[in-house]
Amino acid sequence: MDNLSEKAASVVIKYTDLDNNLAELSNSGSLTGNIGEVINYSTADEIKKLAKQGYVLVNNPFDNKGKAPVFSGDQDSYMVTFKHGRERVTADNLKYGCKLEDLQVKGTQTVHYVGAGSRTPRDEVSTITFNQILVYDQVTGEKIGSKGWEKVEQSFPVVAAPSILGYIPDQVLVGGKAVTADAPNREYTITYKVNEHISNKEQKAEVKYLDIDSNNEEIVESELLTGKPNTKINYSTIDQLKKLGEKGYEVVSNGFDANGDVQFFDTSDEYVQTFIVTLKHKHVLVNAENPLDGIDEAEYHKTSKRVVSYAGAEEKTPEEVVQLVNWNRNLTVDAATKRVIADGKYTTDWKPERESYSAISVPVVSGYHTRIKEVPEEKARLANITEKIRYVKNGYVIPVDENGQKIDSLPKLRFVSDKDDPTLVSLPENSLKDEKYEPEKVDLTEIDPAKDFEAKYLLKHKYVTINKDNSHFDINPGSYRRTVTAIVRYEGAGDKNPKDSIQTVQWNRSITYDEVTKEILEDGKYTTDWKPDKEYFEAVDTPVISGFTADIGVVAKHDVTQSDLFATVKYQKNGAIIPIDEDGKEIAKARPIPFLTDLTDPTRVLATEEIPEIKGYRRTEESVLIKDPLKDIKVTYILKPNYVLVNSEHPYRTVKPHNYSIPVKETIHYVGADEKTPADRIQGARWRRSLTVNDNNGKVIEDGKYTTDWSVDKKEYSAAVTPVVDGYHADQYQVKAHEVDKEDIDVEVKYQRNGQIVPVNSKGEEIEHADCPVYITDPTDATKVLMEQPVPRLLNYMAQDSSIVVKDPSRDTKVTYYTFAEIKELSSAKNLKTEIQSIDGKTATSNVVSLPVNGKRRKAVVTFVDLSNNAIQIASSGVLSGNVGDKITDLYNTSKQVEELKKKGYEVVYNGFDPKGASKYFEEDQRKVATFTVAVKKVKQLKPKKEKQAEKISKKVEEKSKAANSDQKKKQNHKVLKYIFPWMK
Structure with a gap:
C-alpha cells in the first residue's frame, strides 16, 4: 500500500477579476508539499492589497474561514474572485475628474418690482440647487452610470408683495411654483400704482405659514388680522413657530417679524396685506442613541446570528450554540413626515458592533467523535449563518488472541472519546483489561474510529500501588480514599442565605493490587494504614447579612473522625424604620429601612439607629432606640422644598440645555490653494452656568442656592500659524488669538500661487519645452518663499x-541660458565674467569655463533628482567644503537620504557619488562647485515613451564619452556634458 504522505503535490492560488472576463490579477506562484500536509499560505495580504486598488472580494474558496486546506492530488489550483468596487460621486465628494457643473444645476426665481418710483423695492431673487449622484468604477476610474437627481422637482418660495405707503400692488402673491432641473428658472413682475383712494376704514392683513417642501401648502390656517390704517399690526409669529418647530419644521424665511421687524396696516381697501412665513422640514439624525417616535427600531438596529448546531449523538447531542452580533446605522429622517430619506446627510451603512464571530470549540461527547475540533472564527455579516456539526458513534474494539482468534470471554467495547479533542479516541483502558489479558499497544492514528477494530491481548501479572495519585478503574476509590465533611447550613434569609460552609478531610492509604487476578493484597508490600490530611475542622464564623440576625454566632472547632458532621444556623429578618407622613400614612416613594445588623456580631442589631434623610422631607427625630430587633418602628417625616443643581453635568427634564450651556466656535477658512487648500481649522468653547430648580414642582428658582453666572471654559481661541502649502504663499503668517464671545467667529486666510523661474535664451526668448519650476515656499513661514531659488x-x-x-513671491523671474556653442565662443574670447551667487550664498565669479579658483579650498554638493518627474531636484547634501586632496565622502554619504527616499516609494537608478562605498576627493583642477548626482525614480514602471527617451540620452552620452579622448577640444566638451549629466564616467 502506497504511503500518501510521501507523495508530492503542487497548487496555485489565482486572483481573478469577474468584471474583466476573469482576467488574472496576480497569483501565489507554485506552492509545493506532500499530500495531506497543510498548505502554508495565506490570502490575507493579497486580498488587502487588491482592496486598496478598489477591488471587492466575492469568493475565497481557499482560506475564507482562516484555515488553509491540505495538499491533494485532486486539486491543483484555487480561484479567489473579485469584482470592481463602486463609488458615488456627489457635489460634496468630487472625484475622477468630475466638475461641480457635471453634478449640479442651479435655478433662480426673480421677482421684479416696478411703478413705485424711488420706493420701488429691489428685485428679489431666490435660488434652488439640483444635485445628482454619479457612480464610478473604483478600479478603472470610469463612469458607470447616474442615480439621477436627488430631488426631481423643487418649489420656489411664495413671495408676498411688500407694502409701500401710498401704493397698491397688482398682485399680492407670486412665485412658489415647482420646477425641474430641465427648466429651473422662473421670472415674475409686480407693478405698483398710486393709491388714489386713501381709506380710513378698518384694514385687513393675514400671515400665511407655507411648507416649501410640500409645494408651498399652508401648514396652518391663515390668521386674518384687522386694525386701523397706519397702526401697528399687533401680532407675533413666536408661538406658532414654536408649535411648528415641535412638529418637525424649521424657518426658511419670516416675512412678518424676523429680526424684530414691525409691520403696519395699509390705507387701501383694494387688497388684503399678506405676509409669508416659509418653512421646511427638519432632517434629523435617528439611530439607537437618538430614537424617534414613528420610526421602527429595525430600520437602524438589527441583530444577526451564527448558529452552530449538532447532530448524531442521540440524547447526548449538545445544544446548539447561538452567537449574536448587533448591527447599527444612522438614518436621515424628515421630522415633519417621519419619512426615512435614502442617502441623507446623516445616513450611514450598517456597521457591526464586532467584526467577527469568535471561534467555538466542538464539545466532547462520550462514545462519539467528529471530523473537526473547532468551528473557526468567521467575519460577521447581516445574513444569519448556520454551521452543522455531525457526531459519529465510536466503533467496537474486538479482543483477539496472539493467533488472531476472537476471545469469547471478553466483551467487545467501544472506543473511548478523548476528553479534550472530539476528533480523537483511545482504547477504553478500563474495559479492555480483564482477569487474564492485557492489550498490546496500538497506533490509533492509522485506524477509522467509526469502524470495529481487533486488538490483541496477552496474559500477564502486574503488581501496582493504588492510592489517590495512582487510581485504577477496577478498584473502588473507597478502598484507598474516603472523604469526610463538616457542613454548616444557613436558613431563613431567602436568596441572601450564604452558601453552605463545607470543610472536607481526606483519609488516604495505599493498597497493593494484582491487575491480572484483580485481587487486593491486604498484606502487600505497598499497603499502608489510613491517615487524614488534617487533625480537626476549623471554627466557622456566621456571616453577617444586612437586614437579618442569626441564632448562632460561631460554630465551634471539632476534632476529625471518619464520620460526617452537620450544623444549621437560622436567620430572621430584622425589623425596619417605616417612614410615614404627617397623616400617619406610609410615604410611597420611601422604602422601609431595615435595622442595621451589627457588623461584629450577626446575632445582634445596632442598639441605636440614626434616622435616614428622605429627599424632599424633613425628619422629626434624629435617631431611634431599638429594643426588639424584629419589630418595626414608625417615624414621621415632613415634606420640604427640594432644590436641585441643574447644569451640563446635571441636566433636568423640564429645563432646556441652552439655558445653562451655549457652544461657540472660531472657524479659520483657508482659500485660494486649489486642491492643496488646507481644511478649515475649528476651535470650540462652551459657556456654562448652574441653575437652581425645585424638584417638587420643576420650577427654576431665581438666585437660588446653586445659581451661578455664565462662565466660559477658555478665555481665548489660541493663535493659529498658517500651514505652509507648497507652491503658494499666504496673506498672513498666523491668525491671532481672539477673545471668546457668545457668538461664533469666522476668519479667512487667502493663498496666492507662487511665481516661476522662466528659462530664456541669449535673445531673451522663452525656451520651448523648458521646465518652469514654481518658487519653493519657505517651510517656516507660509507668507514667504525661499529668498534664494536654484535654477533648473x-x-x-x-x-x-x-x-x-526672489523679491516678489508672486512674480515670475527670467533666467538666461547659453548653448554650448555660445559658451565655447565666450570662453575662447574670455569675456564671460558674469558674477553670480554660489550655492552657499557667497559671491563668486563662475561660468562653465572659468579660471581655477585661488587657494586650496574647494566646494562640492550632492543632489538627488527624480527621473520620474522631469529630473527635478528633491533633496541635497548642502554645500560641502574642504582642501584639495581631502576626501569628500568623509564629509557626507548618501545612505541616510537614500533610505528616507525608499520609504517614500523611490528606488536608486544611478549613484554618481559613493556607489558601493566609492570615494570622492577635492581636485586641484576643480574650477567650480563639484556637483554629484544621485538619480532616483518611483517604483512604478516608466511609460514606453519615457523609456525610449532615456535610452536615447544614454546612447548619446556613451558616444560622446568614447569620443572624449580624441583631442583637447573634445575633452572640454566632455567636461561640459559631465556638468549636465554628472552620472557620465
Whole structure:
C-alpha cells in the first residue's frame, strides 16, 4: 500500500477579476508539499492589497474561514474572485475628474418690482440647487452610470408683495411654483400704482405659514388680522413657530417679524396685506442613541446570528450554540413626515458592533467523535449563518488472541472519546483489561474510529500501588480514599442565605493490587494504614447579612473522625424604620429601612439607629432606640422644598440645555490653494452656568442656592500659524488669538500661487519645452518663499546663474541660458565674467569655463533628482567644503537620504557619488562647485515613451564619452556634458 504522505503535490492560488472576463490579477506562484500536509499560505495580504486598488472580494474558496486546506492530488489550483468596487460621486465628494457643473444645476426665481418710483423695492431673487449622484468604477476610474437627481422637482418660495405707503400692488402673491432641473428658472413682475383712494376704514392683513417642501401648502390656517390704517399690526409669529418647530419644521424665511421687524396696516381697501412665513422640514439624525417616535427600531438596529448546531449523538447531542452580533446605522429622517430619506446627510451603512464571530470549540461527547475540533472564527455579516456539526458513534474494539482468534470471554467495547479533542479516541483502558489479558499497544492514528477494530491481548501479572495519585478503574476509590465533611447550613434569609460552609478531610492509604487476578493484597508490600490530611475542622464564623440576625454566632472547632458532621444556623429578618407622613400614612416613594445588623456580631442589631434623610422631607427625630430587633418602628417625616443643581453635568427634564450651556466656535477658512487648500481649522468653547430648580414642582428658582453666572471654559481661541502649502504663499503668517464671545467667529486666510523661474535664451526668448519650476515656499513661514531659488538644468544649455534671489513671491523671474556653442565662443574670447551667487550664498565669479579658483579650498554638493518627474531636484547634501586632496565622502554619504527616499516609494537608478562605498576627493583642477548626482525614480514602471527617451540620452552620452579622448577640444566638451549629466564616467 502506497504511503500518501510521501507523495508530492503542487497548487496555485489565482486572483481573478469577474468584471474583466476573469482576467488574472496576480497569483501565489507554485506552492509545493506532500499530500495531506497543510498548505502554508495565506490570502490575507493579497486580498488587502487588491482592496486598496478598489477591488471587492466575492469568493475565497481557499482560506475564507482562516484555515488553509491540505495538499491533494485532486486539486491543483484555487480561484479567489473579485469584482470592481463602486463609488458615488456627489457635489460634496468630487472625484475622477468630475466638475461641480457635471453634478449640479442651479435655478433662480426673480421677482421684479416696478411703478413705485424711488420706493420701488429691489428685485428679489431666490435660488434652488439640483444635485445628482454619479457612480464610478473604483478600479478603472470610469463612469458607470447616474442615480439621477436627488430631488426631481423643487418649489420656489411664495413671495408676498411688500407694502409701500401710498401704493397698491397688482398682485399680492407670486412665485412658489415647482420646477425641474430641465427648466429651473422662473421670472415674475409686480407693478405698483398710486393709491388714489386713501381709506380710513378698518384694514385687513393675514400671515400665511407655507411648507416649501410640500409645494408651498399652508401648514396652518391663515390668521386674518384687522386694525386701523397706519397702526401697528399687533401680532407675533413666536408661538406658532414654536408649535411648528415641535412638529418637525424649521424657518426658511419670516416675512412678518424676523429680526424684530414691525409691520403696519395699509390705507387701501383694494387688497388684503399678506405676509409669508416659509418653512421646511427638519432632517434629523435617528439611530439607537437618538430614537424617534414613528420610526421602527429595525430600520437602524438589527441583530444577526451564527448558529452552530449538532447532530448524531442521540440524547447526548449538545445544544446548539447561538452567537449574536448587533448591527447599527444612522438614518436621515424628515421630522415633519417621519419619512426615512435614502442617502441623507446623516445616513450611514450598517456597521457591526464586532467584526467577527469568535471561534467555538466542538464539545466532547462520550462514545462519539467528529471530523473537526473547532468551528473557526468567521467575519460577521447581516445574513444569519448556520454551521452543522455531525457526531459519529465510536466503533467496537474486538479482543483477539496472539493467533488472531476472537476471545469469547471478553466483551467487545467501544472506543473511548478523548476528553479534550472530539476528533480523537483511545482504547477504553478500563474495559479492555480483564482477569487474564492485557492489550498490546496500538497506533490509533492509522485506524477509522467509526469502524470495529481487533486488538490483541496477552496474559500477564502486574503488581501496582493504588492510592489517590495512582487510581485504577477496577478498584473502588473507597478502598484507598474516603472523604469526610463538616457542613454548616444557613436558613431563613431567602436568596441572601450564604452558601453552605463545607470543610472536607481526606483519609488516604495505599493498597497493593494484582491487575491480572484483580485481587487486593491486604498484606502487600505497598499497603499502608489510613491517615487524614488534617487533625480537626476549623471554627466557622456566621456571616453577617444586612437586614437579618442569626441564632448562632460561631460554630465551634471539632476534632476529625471518619464520620460526617452537620450544623444549621437560622436567620430572621430584622425589623425596619417605616417612614410615614404627617397623616400617619406610609410615604410611597420611601422604602422601609431595615435595622442595621451589627457588623461584629450577626446575632445582634445596632442598639441605636440614626434616622435616614428622605429627599424632599424633613425628619422629626434624629435617631431611634431599638429594643426588639424584629419589630418595626414608625417615624414621621415632613415634606420640604427640594432644590436641585441643574447644569451640563446635571441636566433636568423640564429645563432646556441652552439655558445653562451655549457652544461657540472660531472657524479659520483657508482659500485660494486649489486642491492643496488646507481644511478649515475649528476651535470650540462652551459657556456654562448652574441653575437652581425645585424638584417638587420643576420650577427654576431665581438666585437660588446653586445659581451661578455664565462662565466660559477658555478665555481665548489660541493663535493659529498658517500651514505652509507648497507652491503658494499666504496673506498672513498666523491668525491671532481672539477673545471668546457668545457668538461664533469666522476668519479667512487667502493663498496666492507662487511665481516661476522662466528659462530664456541669449535673445531673451522663452525656451520651448523648458521646465518652469514654481518658487519653493519657505517651510517656516507660509507668507514667504525661499529668498534664494536654484535654477533648473536644461539639456544642451548652461544657465548664466546657478540661482536667483526672489523679491516678489508672486512674480515670475527670467533666467538666461547659453548653448554650448555660445559658451565655447565666450570662453575662447574670455569675456564671460558674469558674477553670480554660489550655492552657499557667497559671491563668486563662475561660468562653465572659468579660471581655477585661488587657494586650496574647494566646494562640492550632492543632489538627488527624480527621473520620474522631469529630473527635478528633491533633496541635497548642502554645500560641502574642504582642501584639495581631502576626501569628500568623509564629509557626507548618501545612505541616510537614500533610505528616507525608499520609504517614500523611490528606488536608486544611478549613484554618481559613493556607489558601493566609492570615494570622492577635492581636485586641484576643480574650477567650480563639484556637483554629484544621485538619480532616483518611483517604483512604478516608466511609460514606453519615457523609456525610449532615456535610452536615447544614454546612447548619446556613451558616444560622446568614447569620443572624449580624441583631442583637447573634445575633452572640454566632455567636461561640459559631465556638468549636465554628472552620472557620465
